[in-house]
Amino acid sequence: MNDVAIHHRGNVDLELDAALLFYRSASGEVYATQHAARVVNDRPVLLPGVPMTLESLADFAELAARRTTYRGFVHERVVYFAPNLLAWWVPAGKRRVWFEADGKLGNRSGECNHPPLLFIVNKRSWSVFALRNDERPGAATKLYRAPYFNVWETGQICTGNVDTPDAINSDSIKPYEDAFFRSRFTHANTDRLIRRRGGAVRLWLDLLDGAEFPLHQLVDTTRTLADVVSTLTEKD
Incomplete structure (x- = not known):
């Protein structure tokens, strides 16, 4: 697995908090669960998960969109x-x-x-x-x-x-x-x-x-x- 580098302005301490697991069927349907995550004996551990609701998925999508979507004036063409x-x-x-x-x-x-x-x-x-x-x-x-x-x-x-x-x-x-x-x-x-x-x-x-x-x-x-x-x- 490749290392992931997280860049942030200033000094920020990050702690493992949660994880999302996505399941996909052969027909393309997607199911998601949310899990609390903790570090136990220096190893990340997933705790029991709960199904993600449409509301929580929408919150996640909005948060991701703030970082990934283009913001600016749209070209006239x-x-x-x-x-x-x-x-x-x-x-x-x-x-x-x-x-x-x-x-x-x-x-x-x-x-x-x-x-x-x-x-x-x-x-x-x-x-x-x-x-x-x-x-x-x-x-x-x-x-x-x-x-x-x-x-x-x-x-x-x-x-x-x-x-x-x-x-x-x-x-x-x-x-x-x-x-x-x-x-x-x-x-x-x-x-x-x-x-x-x-x-x-x-x-x-x-x-x-x-x-x-x-x-x-x-x-x-x-x-x-x-x-x-x-x-x-x-x-x-």
Whole structure:
């Protein structure tokens, strides 16, 4: 077992007081008991426990939330926020991109037009989707495949050696966006990133030459924002 270090401002004496035990069934139901705890002969000992009530669980959750949840102003582009999960949208606009790819794209960079985007970050993955309409998405908004290199069909971004923020909160939005757009796009992770003759290579060659982004050629994922958020939160 790893040692646990408790940091506190000033000198504070801590004594073992209580413990919570959680039991989980195969179907996912959770049962909890609360036990007084004492140190006997230099060894921690659990005393008989009692079932935790909804009220005591709520008190515990509130106390934990004070230490673990984000506190601060919510970014204007955030569309969904939960512990360890953040979703926000990026309006359509011009941004510089860099390519280090084989073939016609080669080592090119330049400012080009991008579609409106939706980023979703949790503690396990980092995903991006495209939007058809340049407006704040809602739960029922359809998501489209983001036609970028190094992005899988599911929307998950191949991080590679890109540095991403340690925290997931409103303050990490700009660092995540910078990490994505300033990365070097090297190769397509799926065959059909866009409904366009010549595929993603032709798309980005045209965009680098100043073309408008063809929103009508985006590939439908057949999922909504609510679908993706539900899938991610179920895995937490």
